Amino acid sequence: xxxxxxxxxxxxxxxxxNNTSECLNALEKGETGIGKITYLQTNHRxxxxxxxxxxxxxxxxxxxxxxxxxxxxxxxxxxxxxxALDNSGIKDIPGLRTGFxxxxxxxxxxxxxxxxxxxxxxxxxxxxxxxxxHECGSITAIVAEKLGIRNHVSTISTACSSSANAIxxxxxxxxxxxxxxxxxxxxxxxxxxxxxxxxxxxxxxxQYCQPFDENRRGLNLGEGAGYVLLTSERIASLLKKDPYxxxxxxxxxxxxxxxxxxxxxxxxxxxxxxxxxxxSGLRPQDIGxxxxxxxGTQNNDxxxxxxxxxxxxxxxPKMSSTKSFTGHTLGASAGIEAVFSALAVQKGIVYPNxxxxxxxxxxxxxxxxxxxxxPELKNVLSNSVGFGGNCSSLIFSKx
Amino acid sequence: xxxxxxxxxxxxxxxxxNNPLFLNELSEYPNNRLTCIEPDYNELIxxxxxxxxxxxxxxxxxSALSCLKDAEITNPDxxxxxxxxxxxxxxxxxxxxxxxxxxxxxxxxxxxQSTHNTIGAQIALLLKCNRYNNTFVSGGVSFENALLDxxxxxxxxxxxxxxxGGMDEITDMSHTVLSRMGLxxxxxxxxxxxxxxxxxxxxxxxxxAFFLLAGTPSKNDIACIDALTTFYKPGDITETxxxxxxxxxxxxxxxxxxxxxITGNNGDTRNDEIYVQLQQLLxxxxxTVSYKNLCGEYPTSTGFALWMGANVIKTNSIPAILxxxxxxxxxxxxxxxxxxxxxxxxxxxxxxSC
Amino acid sequence: xxxxxxxxxxxxxxxxxxxxxxxxxxxxxxxLFGAGLGLDSLDVLELIVLLxxxxxxxxxxxxxxxxxxxxxxxxxxxxxxxxQNV
Numbered sequence: 001x002x003x004x005x006x007x008x009x010x011x012x013x014x015x016x017x018n019n020t021s022e023c024l025n026a027l028e029k030g031e032t033g034i035g036k037i038t039y040l041q042t043n044h045r046x047x048x049x050x051x052x053x054x055x056x057x058x059x060x061x062x063x064x065x066x067x068x069x070x071x072x073x074x075x076x077x078x079x080x081x082x083x084a085l086d087n088s089g090i091k092d093i094p095g096l097r098t099g100f101x102x103x104x105x106x107x108x109x110x111x112x113x114x115x116x117x118x119x120x121x122x123x124x125x126x127x128x129x130x131x132x133x134h135e136c137g138s139i140t141a142i143v144a145e146k147l148g149i150r151n152h153v154s155t156i157s158t159a160c161s162s163s164a165n166a167i168x169x170x171x172x173x174x175x176x177x178x179x180x181x182x183x184x185x186x187x188x189x190x191x192x193x194x195x196x197x198x199x200x201x202x203x204x205x206x207q208y209c210q211p212f213d214e215n216r217r218g219l220n221l222g223e224g225a226g227y228v229l230l231t232s233e234r235i236a237s238l239l240k241k242d243p244y245x246x247x248x249x250x251x252x253x254x255x256x257x258x259x260x261x262x263x264x265x266x267x268x269x270x271x272x273x274x275x276x277x278x279x280s281g282l283r284p285q286d287i288g289x290x291x292x293x294x295x296g297t298q299n300n301d302x303x304x305x306x307x308x309x310x311x312x313x314x315x316x317p318k319m320s321s322t323k324s325f326t327g328h329t330l331g332a333s334a335g336i337e338a339v340f341s342a343l344a345v346q347k348g349i350v351y352p353n354x355x356x357x358x359x360x361x362x363x364x365x366x367x368x369x370x371x372x373x374x375p376e377l378k379n380v381l382s383n384s385v386g387f388g389g390n391c392s393s394l395i396f397s398k399x
Numbered sequence: 400x401x402x403x404x405x406x407x408x409x410x411x412x413x414x415x416x417n418n419p420l421f422l423n424e425l426s427e428y429p430n431n432r433l434t435c436i437e438p439d440y441n442e443l444i445x446x447x448x449x450x451x452x453x454x455x456x457x458x459x460x461x462s463a464l465s466c467l468k469d470a471e472i473t474n475p476d477x478x479x480x481x482x483x484x485x486x487x488x489x490x491x492x493x494x495x496x497x498x499x500x501x502x503x504x505x506x507x508x509x510x511x512q513s514t515h516n517t518i519g520a521q522i523a524l525l526l527k528c529n530r531y532n533n534t535f536v537s538g539g540v541s542f543e544n545a546l547l548d549x550x551x552x553x554x555x556x557x558x559x560x561x562x563x564g565g566m567d568e569i570t571d572m573s574h575t576v577l578s579r580m581g582l583x584x585x586x587x588x589x590x591x592x593x594x595x596x597x598x599x600x601x602x603x604x605x606x607x608a609f610f611l612l613a614g615t616p617s618k619n620d621i622a623c624i625d626a627l628t629t630f631y632k633p634g635d636i637t638e639t640x641x642x643x644x645x646x647x648x649x650x651x652x653x654x655x656x657x658x659x660x661i662t663g664n665n666g667d668t669r670n671d672e673i674y675v676q677l678q679q680l681l682x683x684x685x686x687t688v689s690y691k692n693l694c695g696e697y698p699t700s701t702g703f704a705l706w707m708g709a710n711v712i713k714t715n716s717i718p719a720i721l722x723x724x725x726x727x728x729x730x731x732x733x734x735x736x737x738x739x740x741x742x743x744x745x746x747x748x749x750x751x752s753c
Numbered sequence: 754x755x756x757x758x759x760x761x762x763x764x765x766x767x768x769x770x771x772x773x774x775x776x777x778x779x780x781x782x783x784x785l786f787g788a789g790l791g792l793d794s795l796d797v798l799e800l801i802v803l804l805x806x807x808x809x810x811x812x813x814x815x816x817x818x819x820x821x822x823x824x825x826x827x828x829x830x831x832x833x834x835x836x837q838n839v
């Protein structure tokens with residue numbers, strides 16, 4: 001098995017920008033992408049803020065090359081995946097076995113919602129073209145086709161940790177010498193389905209979310225897509241530019257506590273972080289920055305915080321939740337945050353946790369509140385936690 | 400590396416669950432929809448824990464628990480599921496609720512359980528299993544990716560055994576939508592006659608199949624997985640044949656080494672044409688059976704096929720309801736399963752006696 | 754009050770899918786959570802939806818434990834709110 005997997009390309013679209021440089025610029029300036037809902041047709045407009053990508057479906061169609069009738073999730077996926085592919089330069093190398101491992105939770109739900117409105121009144125109604133790409137897997141397939149990838153096409157859906165698991169799976173397909181390169185990450189559009197779903201769970205913040213704040217009220221949803229292009233050492237050495245970083249550790253563990261709630265002691269995130277560290281051969285004090293899952297709900301931040309306290313006390317790394325910029329992008333979040341983590345370790349930078357006013361009293365650590373240069377940064381840990389207790393941690397290391 | 404199938408469990412439209420007899424009798428369905436024969440769940444899952452579970456969740460959890468019991472494993476090192484559609488019933492309930500109530504307060508449970516990884520999560524919760532848990536939603540190769548993930552895990556460190564499952568359900572809504580898309584035959588066709596007609600469309604099916612896979616042998620293994628692969632949208636039949644050939648070559652075998660071929664014919668002439676062409680190009684003379692007259696067509700039907708293939712090896716017999724007319728080998732050592740889903744996702748699974 | 758309590762038991766049984774418990778077997782003052790019926794946080798949310806849909810009452814997540822202590826406490830909450838609204 002090949003020892004190291006490298007991040008050779010990155011691509012992202014989110015509420016703070018339509019590509020990597022726009023997102024990085026917003027992160028540097030501290031400009032949030034969360035605001036009033038303006039693109040999604042919903043009764044919650046004006047009541048619930050969200051981190052929408054600031055483009056209409058028609059504008060996304062132009063950028064992605066898809067017809068505007070294709071769902072938003074696929075268009076977001078295409079834009080970010082293509083950026084990662086182009087950014088890597090692997091197209092110059094002929095004969096590579098390239099795969100596409102994408103994650104999503106909502107799939108084509110934004111179009112299915114339209115279909116259902118008519119379908120419910122009459123089972124012969126509703127445009128079929130609105131449901132042909134309902135399945136998450138069909139979105140990966142049409143994007144793969146447009147990217148020209150056929151060697152391996154797969155889709156993962158484990159709620160909010162989906163794209164972390166896609167990145168793990170991609171890395172392992174390379175280690176097992178099944179593929180040479182993989183575009184791995186995830187995509188999710190904001191949908192009425194997820195907005196109303198999270199609303200019934202009473203964990204949406206009617207104001208802008210404040211992750212890891214003592215007075216946090218809940219999360220804001222967001223949308224977007226984020227992918228890393230992973231390669232083996234051999235392929236990385238053939239590329240014109242240096243990779244961003246390596247993926248030195250990863251681990252998935254299950255909290256096995258409750259279908260939606262996280263355990264108070266953070267068993268799941270603790271095991272995921274510990275497992276990733278063990279694989280990388282790093283000690284807790286080697287981690288310089290944690291990109292937190294940090295949704296801003298009472299439950300998540302308590303649980304994740306408890307796990308961090310257990311593992312890192314008393315030497316805490318810098319940490320922040322970039323969901324204060326993008327909102328919680330569900331199946332895309334770990335992909336987007338992988339891109340941010342790769343940039344952090346490559347450039348030696350740390351992002352702020354916006355709107356942090358009163359740090360949580362239960363913990364002795366305090367997340368970062370300003371953007372800062374951190375040239376000594378060697379290793380970044382990125383956490384993800386999803387429904388069903390699904391916890392994943394990834395470690396990005398400087399070369 | 401050989402992967403050992405320690406146990407296999409299937410809930411399907413046939414009497415496959417907890418039945419010591421192997422496909423001894425055909426359960427017949429008069430129209431284009433095959434529905435799973437479900438056990439009494441109260442004996443299998445604590446009613447307090449199952450009260451919220453939808454049909455697909457109960458079928459899958461029951462199948463998973465039975466599989467673990469047969470393998471004498473209380474807590475597996477990993478749980479991996481593959482499902483193209485996920486929990487359709489709960490998704491449908493929540494969507495309908497949301498539209499009808501015009502986004503006013505609606506029931507959260509259906510939303511929570513609509514998540515694709517609900518089944519893997521429920522199994523972990525029941526077992527208090529803190530280990531690796533993953534769910535693939537890769538259309539027609541969802542189950543195959545779950546298998547691939549499991550085989551990679553078994554080759555890596557720290558994993559001795561993996562619980563792998565493939566499941567999909569039909570709901571009234573999904574059956575209506577898929578019918579409108581032209582997936583099923585226009586007129587009702589009994590499953591008994593699926594392969595007798597030359598017409599477009601197939602019959603719908605569903606099922607939940609679970610396997611306990613291990614990296615080391617035990618005395619009760621029913622079969623071994625030698626290799627598997629998937630490929631996406633081959634350009635033409637020549638490319639498909641090449642894929643099959645290179646798969647067999649990588650295992651240092653050729654077509655003549657296969658004792659039984661299980662193909663995914665689904666009665667749709669457009670679909671089955673590929674199997675016919677491959678018979679001419681490659682598989683001529685190899686004993687062949689098909690299985691979708693038993694379970695219907697659904698994206699994770701290869702779970703049923705693997706359950707069937709493993710039991711063919713274990714019992715060294717080809718059940719009469721598979722309508723195999725030729726003479727089988729004295730000893731069935733190698734079985735190849737080849738399936739494609741609507742000519743997009745193709746898969747090959749090679750299994751053998753241990 | 755008795756009619757309201759009987760209605761609530763029926764509605765709770767349906768909303769929470771308590772298939773193995775007959776509505777009349779739920780005690781008026783039996784604790785709904787913890788030891789009693791063994792309900793959890795997701796059921797709190799279901800009960801909040803129930804009161805909103807059937808009785809047009811808004812219960813916050815914080816008030817949940819108090820209001821949903823038992824069927825009787827739910828009935829008392831409904832009556833108190835209805836009096837306020839008259």
